[in-house]
Amino acid sequence: MARRRLAVIGAGAIGRMHVERARLHPQAEVVAIADPSPAACEFAQQEGLRWFADYASMLDEARPEGAIVATPNATHVDVGLACIARGIPALIEKPIADDVNAAQQLSRAADEAKVPLLVGHHRRHNPILRRAREIIASGRLGKPVTANALATFYKPDAYFHVEWRRRAGGGPVLINLIHDIDIMRFLLGEIVEVQALTSNAVRGFEVEDTAAVLLRFESGALGTLAVSDCASAPWNWDLAAGEAAHYPRQQVNTHFLIGTDASLTLPQLDVWEYRSRKGWHEPLTVERSTPHSADPYHEQLRHFAGVIAGEEAPLCSADDAARTLAATLAVHRAVASRAPVALAR
Known part of the structure; x- marks a missing residue:
């Protein structure tokens, strides 16, 4: 597959990460950056890339084969x-939008124009989750009955020097828990009901620092999620899965998927099951899968190149991402109403 000419719109931390990944990628190369900040201009010069203050001008002049938003x-x-108006496929970082109606508008526009959009729920590209999905799809767990996930970590004080991170919408529900909600949907199917509580009792900011969430899946299974960014704890995907070298990896599990015939832990991919009779007096056997490690951002770029070429359908489409966003926003709706929130299909 030929290297696809990409443009990056937005040169913050995530945009720069994409540039760095593409520099070493055999199927993608970044040729231009659009971001009006002087720091972005300097970064583009350092990387030998064309710089534009305005993304529309960049799309018209540079004519990339794909854009990373x-x-x-x-x-x-x-x-x-x-x-979409220029027929340029896009990889849009999560969340796809800041509200569900806007996300659906974008999804419809992409469908009508037949321009593919891939949304950057990058964990879906991790071989661990791909293997977990295969195990569940095989029926080995039987009927899923419950799932539990922890996203507990400590953000240092300096993180909150940026004002929007202290305001509503800047907390761990929309920034962090959305990843775990997407994992749940990716593995167990649609979420149809959400209940939740949040707290800001530790830092006292307008935004939450802790949340507890209860999910009902279309299959009838139930799930619980706990997130806190003021917790001294190792139980979160970033520390446990080893996706990024700047997080010290911990040998722990963070997600537990429990079925009538077997249970699965992540990211260590342990399958617990009875090998003869089932019952709490019988011994359980554990078996571990060990998939090849891979950088999910690198694999996401490979997949995006395939999407641009028309050889692969987006692993996370705009419509799919809108459903994850709806479930995540339902957490705050459930907190505000102090009542369960039903999600429409």
Whole structure:
């Protein structure tokens, strides 16, 4: 497959990470950056890339084969629509938008124009989750009955020097828990009901620092999620899965998927099951899968190149990402209403 000429819109931390990954990728190369900040201009010069202050001008002049959208959430729809209008496939960072109606608008526009959009729920590209999905799809767990996930970590004080991170919408539900909700949907199917509680009792900011969430799946299974960014604990995907070298890896599990015939832990991929009779007096056997390690961002770029070429369908489409966003926003709705929130199909 030929290297695809990409442009990055938004040169913050995530945008720069994509540039760095593409530099070493055999199927992708970044040729231009659009971001009005002086720091972005300097970064583009350092990387030998064309720099544009305006993304529309960049799309028209550089004519990339694909665009990576790493701008603030509220701008994703406008930037995505600009890509669609020019027939340019886009990889849009999560969340796809800041509200569900906007996400659905973007999804419809992409479908009508037949321009593929891939949303950057990058964990789906991790071989661990791909293997977990195979195990569940095989029926080995039997009927899923419950699932539990922990996303507990400590964000240092300096993280909150940026004001929006202290305001509603800047907390661990929308920034962090959305990943775990997407994992749950990816592995167990649609979420149909959400209940939740949040707390800001530790830091006292407007935004939550801790949340507890209860999910009902379309299959009838139930799930629980706990997230906290003021917890001294190892139980979160970033530390446990080893996706990024700047997080010290911990040999722990964070997600537990429990069925009538077997149970599965992640990221260590342990399958617990009875090998003869089932019953709490019988011994359980554990078996571990060990998939090849891979950088999910690297694999996401490979997949995006395949999407641009028309050889692969987006692993996380705009419509799919809108469903994850709806379930995540339902957490705050459930907190505000102090009642369960039903999710429409």
